[in-house]
Amino acid sequence: MQLSAAPYEERLTAPRSWWLISFLVGVSMALILLPFGTLPMLGGLACGTAVAAVVASSYGAVRIRVVGGSLIAGEARIPVTALGEAEVLDAEEARAWRTHKADPRSFMLLRAYIPGALRVEITDPQDPTPYVFLSTREPERLAEALRAAKAAA
Numbered sequence: 001m002q003l004s005a006a007p008y009e010e011r012l013t014a015p016r017s018w019w020l021i022s023f024l025v026g027v028s029m030a031l032i033l034l035p036f037g038t039l040p041m042l043g044g045l046a047c048g049t050a051v052a053a054v055v056a057s058s059y060g061a062v063r064i065r066v067v068g069g070s071l072i073a074g075e076a077r078i079p080v081t082a083l084g085e086a087e088v089l090d091a092e093e094a095r096a097w098r099t100h101k102a103d104p105r106s107f108m109l110l111r112a113y114i115p116g117a118l119r120v121e122i123t124d125p126q127d128p129t130p131y132v133f134l135s136t137r138e139p140e141r142l143a144e145a146l147r148a149a150k151a152a153a
Helices: 016-036 038-059 091-098 139-152
Strands: 008-011 065-066 070-071 077-079 083-089 107-109 117-122 130-135
Touching: 008 038, 016 038, 065 130, 065 139, 070 130, 083 091, 083 139, 091 130, 117 139
Parallel strands: 107 130
Antiparallel strands: 008 065, 065 070, 070 077, 083 117, 117 130
């Protein structure tokens, strides 16, 4: 596999507050099981916290990468030759493209806890997807990596 000129990789991890919420889910389970005794209460604390942490971790495990002449966003793999211009969106513009400006045919990798985003046109005439919308903490760097990968392709 050939690496792109400016490799980019980002993991859209869950915010720190979600880990506190995971612990609070465990505390809730402990309180529910409190009438059954100390051992079930401790088991509820451990299991509730573990299950909630696994859910938070898996939701934040999605990656965006530009490697080998392709944009890999979650499950999608798109060759950079099929991509058009990348538009960096601030928080307000990203919210608009997630809501009233959104096209239902587009591919959207959304994470509500990430305010910035990048919208990239799809230029492949055989693909009905008009654009790719990606939540990202570093939209300028991702756009630059896409431009560099297109120039190298």
